[in-house]
Amino acid sequence: MAKTSKATIADVARLAGVSTATAGRVLGRYGYTREETREQVMRAASKLGYRTNALARSLITGKTRTIGVVAGDIQNPFYASILRGIADVVERRDFGLLIVNSDENLDKEIRAVNLLLEKQVDGLIVSPCDTRNARHLRDLHAAGLPLVLLDRSVAGLEVDRVGIDNIAAAERAVVALLSTGHRRIGLVGEMLEEQEGGFDGFIARGLAGEVLSTDTLYPSWQRLLGYLRAHRQAGVAVDTSLIRRVGAYSAGAAQAVARTLIERPDRPSAVFATDGTMSEGVIGAVSAAGLTLPGELSLVCFDDLDWMSFLSPGISTMAQPRLAMGDAAATLLLERIEGSEAPVRAVVMRADLIERGSIAAWHAR
Amino acid sequence: MAKTSKATIADVARLAGVSTATAGRVLGRYGYTREETREQVMRAASKLGYRTNALARSLITGKTRTIGVVAGDIQNPFYASILRGIADVVERRDFGLLIVNSDENLDKEIRAVNLLLEKQVDGLIVSPCDTRNARHLRDLHAAGLPLVLLDRSVAGLEVDRVGIDNIAAAERAVVALLSTGHRRIGLVGEMLEEQEGGFDGFIARGLAGEVLSTDTLYPSWQRLLGYLRAHRQAGVAVDTSLIRRVGAYSAGAAQAVARTLIERPDRPSAVFATDGTMSEGVIGAVSAAGLTLPGELSLVCFDDLDWMSFLSPGISTMAQPRLAMGDAAATLLLERIEGSEAPVRAVVMRADLIERGSIAAWHAR
DNA sequence: CTGAAAGCGCTTACAG
DNA sequence: CTGAAAGCGCTTACAG
Structure with a gap:
């Protein structure tokens, strides 16, 4: 009724003529209280x-009913949707949601995790920006804090995680192109991180089917692998000059790279963009170059x-179940927070190809 | 080095051979300590x-260095960008950011505010879903909690707020159309909330220039007013059957409504969509109807x-400075949290028309 | 069913 | 510059 803040349990107890313990019991909904007492306190x-x-x-219970999320960039539709999925679960359970951006930068991620830990979150969902340098995450886990990894894994960190099968998804996307006759398929991918043996070495190994530890690869590298595998399975040779590494999480950079790809005389007949940001860049380049989809x-x-x-035409795309990914991540986390000792779970979701109108059959000319 | 949690100031004090007060001073960076003592404690x-x-x-300081934000839907690009702007300011200042969705629903908004208050946020940024029923916000303000209103105002609640000049923005958008010869301009707007005198009454008053208290109108109603004003100033009669109220925050609903507008035989020569969601719906309808922009x-x-x-063509649009809006809201809030007693501020930003290629000159046929 | 007392992990006067 | 004591607003055993 009156002042929104200030009144404490002690004040209520005094006014109700009971002890703070009793007032606490009714206000905190724990322990037993006589109905009459209860009403008095409530009044x-x-x-x-x-x-x-x-x-x-x-401070007493050791639980804050708050979880923390470290996302790359909440403004990016990928994260925005996942966050919404997380928020829905969290709000339903009356938990709080503390969100921090990492901008895919390790220092920021570490600072974010520290901030969240100081605020005593009950658990964390992190989309780790580095699959190797992850002391901060390992320590967290070693300390017993519930942790769920999102979209990416961390080498040697056995915790619950949620993602999609990137290799299979990319493979199916590229198969859709190969099966309609395309033989020269460009790829525009982030592939920001360095790989052992470098870009060319990775491709060479991928072509030979020699990339073994795929689990801790970044999504865009996994998707590249799917691209290579589709070619291998179809017995189609890959022109590696059609594989373009953007090296940045930026639509602008992707557009510049895509442009060099689609404006060359022997341009590919089809292009596969490996994530939403790359897709934006590619569509921008297509639009700028004045190419018609799917004719040209x-x-x-x-x-x-x-x-x-x-x-127009609609764009065919591999759709990730973003809301469901967020839902799954939050659900796994809350289960751990509630004490689940289930074995570590990896929720690997499936991305589905939505066929609209950007794929045309291709016949060698 | 070791366990991530557990160790308290008392543990550190014991190991360092000092009192908890001293350990607290160095760990909390307050008060004075001898350099030597400091190092001991740090070690x-x-x-x-x-x-x-x-x-x-x-619990002691009464400050959490955490702010709360109640947004309509973090998945919506409008809110996602504003949140990013807020997060940037907040992260820079080592504050935490607690985010809750309201889905533009009053009950959810009230619950959200309560949750945030229990968690003792130092201040709140709210995009209120109801400009009248806002007891929860008034109480908050009466209790002295720093509060910043975003995008919308609340009747009689004098607190800092951030938004754009919606009437002027819409007016300029419509003038861009009128000045290129358009005389029949459709409008697709949310206008979810009821207005005194109803939809038709509002339009009648708007046409007559009789709407007085525009400050607490919802953005889409303000934008409708801008549309009407542009016509009035230009001396162009309004065919009110071209004004379409969607009544929902949904692109799907907007598309259905837009469709009935652009598929009628005497369809308008131009359409103005009053926000991002409506824009999506309209573009969907245009695409489905197979109309060419800007020719048809x-x-x-x-x-x-x-x-x-x-x-292609690019869409001409009134661009709201979303990141800057978030930045401003967070900045205002942090100033209040730091104790600023400055008079209430309304940061009214300007939206700029980005001309791309979706406006063609129109000549009566 | 209720209350007195202790305590969560810090910070804040107050002495010295 | 440092320490002993009190206290922030709750919950948790422990008695009764």
Whole structure:
């Protein structure tokens, strides 16, 4: 009724004529209280405008009912949707959600995790920016804090994680192109991180089917692998000059790279973009170059973004179940927070190809 | 070095051979300590893997260094960008950011605010879903909690706020159409909330220039007003049957409504969509109807979304400075949290028309 | 079913 | 510059 803050359990107890222990029991909904006492306390509480101080409670219980999420960039539709999926679960359970951006930068990620730990979150969902340098995450896990990895794994860190089968998804996307006759398929991928043996070495090994530890590869590298595998299975040789590494999480950079690919005289007949940001860049380049889809170029994108359905033609794309990914990550985390000792789980979801109109059959000319 | 959690100031103090008060002073960076003592404590702290428990600190200081944001839907690009702007400021200042969705629903908004208050946030940024029923916000403000309103105002609630000049923005957008010869301009707007006198009454008053208290109108209603004003100023009669109220925050609903507008025989020569979601719906309808922009229809959208630049032609739109809006909201809030007693501020930003290629001159046929 | 007491992990006066 | 003591607002045994 009155002042929104200030009133404490002690104030309520005094007004109700009971002990703080009793007032606490009714206000905190624990232990037993006589109905009559309960009403008395409730009346006093509402008269004083009492509101629980979750801080004090958390200090004692050791639980904050708050989880932390470290995302690359909440403005990116990929993360925005996943966050929404997480938020839905979290809100339903009356938990709080603390969000920090990492910008895919290790230092920022470490600072983010520290901030969240100081605020005593009950658990963390992290989309790790580095699959190797992850002391901060290992320590976390060693200390017993519930942790769920999102989209990416960390070498040697056995914790719950949620992602899609990137290799299979990319393979299916590229198969859709190969099966309609395309033989020269360009790829525009982030592939920011360095790989042992370098870019060329990786491709060579991928072509030979020699890449073994694929689990801790970054998504865009895994998708490249799917691209290579599709070719290998189809017995189609790969022109490696059609594989373009952008090396940055930026649509602008992707557009510049895509441009050099689609404006060359012997341009590919089709392009595969390995994520939403790359897709934006590629579509920008296509638009700038004035190429018609799918007549002059076929295109398969990744992630189902708003615009893909209302461009004309619609853009065929591998749709990741982003909301469901967020839901799964939050659900796994909350289960751990509630004490689940189940073996480590990897929720590997499936991305589905949504066929719209950006793939045309291709006949050698 | 060791266990990530557990070690307390008392543990560190014991190991360092000092009092908890002294250990607290060095670990919490307050008060004076001899350099030698400091080092001793630091060594003990790192040996134990000490980490501040912000909860305990907050309980005493009364400050959590955390702000709360209640947004309509973090998945919507409008909110996603604003949140990013907020997050940037907040992260720079080592504050935490607690985010909750309201889905533009009053009950959810109230619950969200309560959750955030229990967690003792130092301040709140809210995009209120109801400009009248806002007891929860008024109480908050009465209790002295720093509060910044985003995008919308609340009648009679004098607090800092950030938004754009919606009437002027819409007016300029429509003027761009009128000045190129368009005389029949459709409008597709949310206008979910009811207005005194109803939809028709509102339009009548708007046409007569009789709408007075425009400040607490919802953005889409303000934008409708801008549309009407542009016509009035230009001396162009309005065919009110071209004004379409979607009544929902949904691109699908907008598309259905837009469709009935652009498929009628005497369809308008141009359409103005009053926000990002409506814009998506309209572009979907245009695409489904197979109309060519701008040859068969001119279009001005609202909010600069990714796809608007790479559709062909590009979509002309009123761009809201979303990141800057978030930045401003967070900055205002942090100033209040730091104790600023400055008079209430309304940061009214300007939206700029980005002309791309969706407006064609129109000549009566 | 209720209360007195202790305590969560810090910070804050107050002495010295 | 450092320490002993109190206290932030709750919950948790422990008695009764």
